[in-house]
Every structure is written in C-alpha cells, then in structure tokens.
Amino acid sequence: MGKIKQFFGRRSSWSIPYLIFMLIFVVLPLVLVVLYAFRDPQGNFTFANVRTFINEKESVNTLVYSVGIALINTIICIILGYPAAYILSRTKFRNASVMVALFLIPMFINVLMRTLATVALFGFIKVPLGQATLIFGMVYNYLPFMILPIYTVLQKLDKSYIEAAQDLGANNFKVFTKVTLPLSMPGVVSGIMMVFMPTISTFAIAELLTMNNIKLFGTVIQENINNGMWNYGALLSLIMLILIVVTNLFNDEKEEASAAGGLV
Amino acid sequence: MKTFLSKAYIWVLLVLLYAPMIIIGVFSFTEAKVLGNWTGFSVGLYRSLFTPGAHEALMAAVINTLIIGLVAAIVSTALGTVSAIGIFNLRNKRFKAVMNTMNNIPILNADIITGVSLFLLFVSLGVTQGYVTLTLCHITFCTPYVVLCVMPRLKQMNPNTFEAALDLGATPSQALRKVILPQIRSGMVSGFFLSFILSIDDFEVSVFNIGTNGLQTLSTFIYADSRKGGLTPELRPMITLVFVAVLAVLIIMNLRTKNNNQTNSLK
Numbered sequence: 001m002g003k004i005k006q007f008f009g010r011r012s013s014w015s016i017p018y019l020i021f022m023l024i025f026v027v028l029p030l031v032l033v034v035l036y037a038f039r040d041p042q043g044n045f046t047f048a049n050v051r052t053f054i055n056e057k058e059s060v061n062t063l064v065y066s067v068g069i070a071l072i073n074t075i076i077c078i079i080l081g082y083p084a085a086y087i088l089s090r091t092k093f094r095n096a097s098v099m100v101a102l103f104l105i106p107m108f109i110n111v112l113m114r115t116l117a118t119v120a121l122f123g124f125i126k127v128p129l130g131q132a133t134l135i136f137g138m139v140y141n142y143l144p145f146m147i148l149p150i151y152t153v154l155q156k157l158d159k160s161y162i163e164a165a166q167d168l169g170a171n172n173f174k175v176f177t178k179v180t181l182p183l184s185m186p187g188v189v190s191g192i193m194m195v196f197m198p199t200i201s202t203f204a205i206a207e208l209l210t211m212n213n214i215k216l217f218g219t220v221i222q223e224n225i226n227n228g229m230w231n232y233g234a235l236l237s238l239i240m241l242i243l244i245v246v247t248n249l250f251n252d253e254k255e256e257a258s259a260a261g262g263l264v
Numbered sequence: 265m266k267t268f269l270s271k272a273y274i275w276v277l278l279v280l281l282y283a284p285m286i287i288i289g290v291f292s293f294t295e296a297k298v299l300g301n302w303t304g305f306s307v308g309l310y311r312s313l314f315t316p317g318a319h320e321a322l323m324a325a326v327i328n329t330l331i332i333g334l335v336a337a338i339v340s341t342a343l344g345t346v347s348a349i350g351i352f353n354l355r356n357k358r359f360k361a362v363m364n365t366m367n368n369i370p371i372l373n374a375d376i377i378t379g380v381s382l383f384l385l386f387v388s389l390g391v392t393q394g395y396v397t398l399t400l401c402h403i404t405f406c407t408p409y410v411v412l413c414v415m416p417r418l419k420q421m422n423p424n425t426f427e428a429a430l431d432l433g434a435t436p437s438q439a440l441r442k443v444i445l446p447q448i449r450s451g452m453v454s455g456f457f458l459s460f461i462l463s464i465d466d467f468e469v470s471v472f473n474i475g476t477n478g479l480q481t482l483s484t485f486i487y488a489d490s491r492k493g494g495l496t497p498e499l500r501p502m503i504t505l506v507f508v509a510v511l512a513v514l515i516i517m518n519l520r521t522k523n524n525n526q527t528n529s530l531k
Binding site for chain 1: 277285291299346353377388472
C-alpha cells in the first residue's frame with residue numbers, strides 16, 4: 001500500500017512542470033500587461049495612460065462602437081443560429097453527425113482565409129465594402145460558434161420533460177417557450193460568450209471587410225503595439241481583459257463552451 | 265411540409281456559409297488577376313504555385329506553418345498528457361482547482377491578449393522573437409486543449425486496473441505504458457490533431473510574435489499580402505488546398521470518433 005501511495009504521489013507531481021510552464025507563459029505575461037499599463041516608456045509608475053484613454057475620445061468611441069457591432073452580431077447569430085441548432089437536434093437527417101460537422105468545419109479554417117473569401121464574395125456580387133459588409137462578414141465568421149453550444153445543450157436535453165409537458169396539455173408553442181427555451185439558455189449564454197467578446201477583439205477581420213475604413217477595439221490595440229506604444233496598448237489590453245473576466249463570471253459552463261468540445 | 269421547410273433552412277444556411285470558400289475554389293481554376301473575372305478554365309495558378317522558385321516567400325511561409333504546427337502539436341500532446349495525469353491525481357482540491365483555472369485561461373482569453381501579453385514577455389526578457397519563441401507561443405495556447413481532451417478519458421478509466429497491474433507484478437512505468445496510455449490514447453490523438461489545426465490556423469497570436477527577422481507563417485503572409493492591396497492570385501489555389509486538407513483531417517477525425525463510440529457501446 002505504501003508503495004502505491006508513494007507512486008500516486010509521484011504521479012500527482014507530474015503537474016509540476018506544467019505549473020511552472022503556465023506561470024511563465026500564462027500568468028507572468030498577464031502580470032506584465034498590468035505592469036506595462038501603469039508605466040510610462042521610461043518605466044516609471046504612472047496613470048498617464050488611463051488619463052489618455054479617458055481624455056482622448058478616439059479609443060472610448062471605438063470601444064463603444066465595437067460593443068455596438070458585437071451586440072448586433074450576437075443578436076443576428078442567435079436569431080439565425082438558434083433555429084438551426086434546434087432543427088439539427090430534432091430533424092432526422094440521413095447522417096446527422098455529418099450535418100453538424102458541416103456547420104463546424106468553417107470554425108477550423110483560418111480566419112483570414114475565411115474573411116478574404118467573404119470579401120471575394122462581396123466583390124463577386126458587387127457589394128461595396130462598409131458597415132453592412134462588416135456585420136455580414138462577422139455573422140459569417142461567428143455563426144458556427146453560436147450554433148455549436150446551443151446544439152450541444154439541446155442534444156442533451158431530456159426528452160421526457162417535453163413529453164411530460166405535452167401530456168399535461170401544453171401545445172407545441174407552449175412546450176417550446178416554457179420548457180425547451182428555458183432549458184437551452186445555458187447553451188445560448190455559452191454562444192454569446194463565444195461571439196460577443198471575440199467580435200470586439202478581432203482586428204484583421206474588420207480591417208479586411210471594410211478596406212480599413214472601420215476600426216474595432218482590437219485594431220486599436222494592434223496599432224498601438226505595432227507603433228511602439230506598448231504601454232498604451234497594454235492598458236487597452238487590460239481593459240479588454242477586464243471585460244472578458246466580467247463576462248466570464250456570468251458563464252459557469254466553461255469547458256462545454258470550448259470550441260473543441262463538440263467536434264473532437 | 266414542416267420538416268421540408270426546416271431542412272431547406274439548414275441547407276440554405278450551409279450554402280451561404282460555404283459560398284465564399286466555393287467562390288475561391290472555383291476561381292482558383294482561372295488565371296485572371298482579379299477575382300471575379302473568368303478567363304477560361306486553367307490550372308495555371310496551381311502550376312505556378314508549385315513552380316520551384318516562383319513563390320519562395322509563400323512556400324517558405326507554408327513550410328514554417330507546417331513545421332511550427334507539427335512541433336507545437338507534438339510538444340503540446342506530450343506536455344498536456346503528462347499534465348492531465350498529474351492534475352487528475354492531485355489530492356489537494358484547492359491546488360487542483362487552481363491548475364484547472366490556469367489551464368482555462370488561454371482558452372477563455374481573447375487571442376489578441378494572449379498575443380500581446382506574450383509579446384510583452386519576450387520584450388521584457390530581452391529575448392529576440394523568432395522560430396523558437398513563436399513555437400513556444402503556440403505550445404502555450406495548444407496544451408490546454410490537450411489537457412481538456414485527455415482529462416475525460418482519465419475520468420472514464422477504472423482506477424482499479426492500474427492497481428491490479430501493480431498487484432500482478434508490473435512496475436509503475438510498465439503499468440503506465442500498458443494500462444493507462446492505451447486507455448487515454450484516443451484523447452491524446454484528438455488533442456494532437458486539434459493542436460495542429462489550432463496552430464496552423466492561428467493568426468492573432470502569431471502576428472505579435474513573429475519578430476522582425478522576416479519569419480512568416482501562412483496567416484501573417486496572407487495578412488501582409490492583403491495589406492499591400494491586391495492579393496497574389498496564387499493564394500486562391502493555396503487557400504483551396506488548405507481548405508480541402510483541413511476538411512479531410514476533420515472528416516477522418518469525425519469518422520474515427522464515431523468508430524470509437526461504436527466500439528465503446530459494443531463493450
């Protein structure tokens with residue numbers, strides 16, 4: 001018994017290298033983001049970056065605009081994605097898993113390639129690039145991320161709840177609004193997580209879809225870092241990070257939200 | 265009628281989703297400089313793409329992408345598997361929760377912040393960014409997914425089989441190789457493929473960490489190219505080929521999991 005215990009002890013110590021790895025490559029970099037955000041280029045502690053952010057309207061405006069675009073994108077994705085997930089979980093297709101996989105495959109194609117292909121599509125049907133194409137392109141990119149979590153939840157939903165409601169005299173509409181929809185909310189929340197925040201933080205997508213006419217928050221971060229304004233860029237990243245932490249507090253089914261879950 | 269309508273909705277969505285890729289695919293078979301002009305069927309772009317020396321920068325970017333993807337996938341799978349076994353066997357609940365939370369950070373975090381934060385790490389350590397640092401970045405965001413792929417297999421495993429092997433005289437390392445690894449292999453394979461795909465698809469982390477030595481991956485190459493205005497026409501066949509390759513890998517993976525599920529349910 002002692003020997004086994006000793007060995008179990010050793011197996012648990014296998015997590016130590018990863019702990020060290022994560023401390024260096026995950027935790028320390030995030031600490032550096034915070035440090036850089038409150039420093040001037042000479043390395044002195046300062047609130048100047050915060051002041052610039054508040055006084056200079058550009059970053060704040062871009063943030064507000066990005067939140068707006070992300071909101072519209074999320075709503076369209078729910079409106080289009082929920083029915084799709086519902087149908088996929090109910091209708092008998094000859095090969096259901098292939099149908100689901102078809103919806104997920106675009107997630108695994110390089111985001112730049114997808115976006116350039118979308119731009120090509122707009123060029124092909126002669127639609128000028130602007131705010132409309134930006135939203136359309138965003139929906140294109142993020143719809144699969146909304147469908148997957150909703151589908152996963154609907155798939156797992158215990159059918160006997162629905163049968164019980166029907167037995168108790170509810171019509172189809174009532175079954176949906178009183179049973180299916182409330183029970184599938186965790187999937188919708190996961191979907192929102194996977195669409196809303198990434199829309200704000202992407203940079204190349206907006207750039208390519210609007211010929212660089214419309215900037216999202218991610219673009220501003222990237223421009224600052226690229227132009228050597230590391231401290232201001234770090235502050236903007238910190239603001240983004242805080243937004244992510246706050247929204248994550250509303251989501252407890254983290255692991256199911258991972259894009260990997262459904263397909264692999 | 266209702267089933268017909270809902271099936272029609274699904275198909276319309278799918279056609280819309282795939283329309284961009286299909287257009288790129290179709291126009292990769294014509295030589296026009298601008299996408300949308302059809303100047304007759306031709307495999308000229310494919311030929312020119314693979315002409316030695318014609319598109320060295322693009323080809324170098326593709327090779328870099330594949331090498332980094334492969335190395336990152338191998339290292340992440342090894343590190344992720346060992347770590348998953350370690351975390352799974354942790355007795356201290358609080359420490360276990362801390363490890364799981366840290367593991368989730370790169371998954372939940374926005375790619376741009378992962379990219380910026382790693383950039384700041386290398387800058388403040390004074391490390392020149394290049395091949396090695398970029399691969400390390402990719403390992404950073406791939407390993408958590410491997411842990412998530414292997415962990416469910418460990419949970420499904422009967423813990424007694426390991427002890428039984430020890431009782432029957434196996435050394436701990438034999439028990440690991442002959443008992444644990446075969447049972448978690450499918451999780452490791454999923455983690456490996458997932459890491460590879462995540463790595464070759466990555467753009468937002470790479471763009472901050474390619475450094476200034478002219479290192480390019482396929483994503484950063486496409487980005488730089490599209491910024492210059494006017495895409496290199498040879499990117500059309502390139503994108504088509506990558507699309508077909510990713511499609512093939514995912515279909516194989518899907519069929520494999522399905523077979524696994526069937527054999528599992530047979531047991």
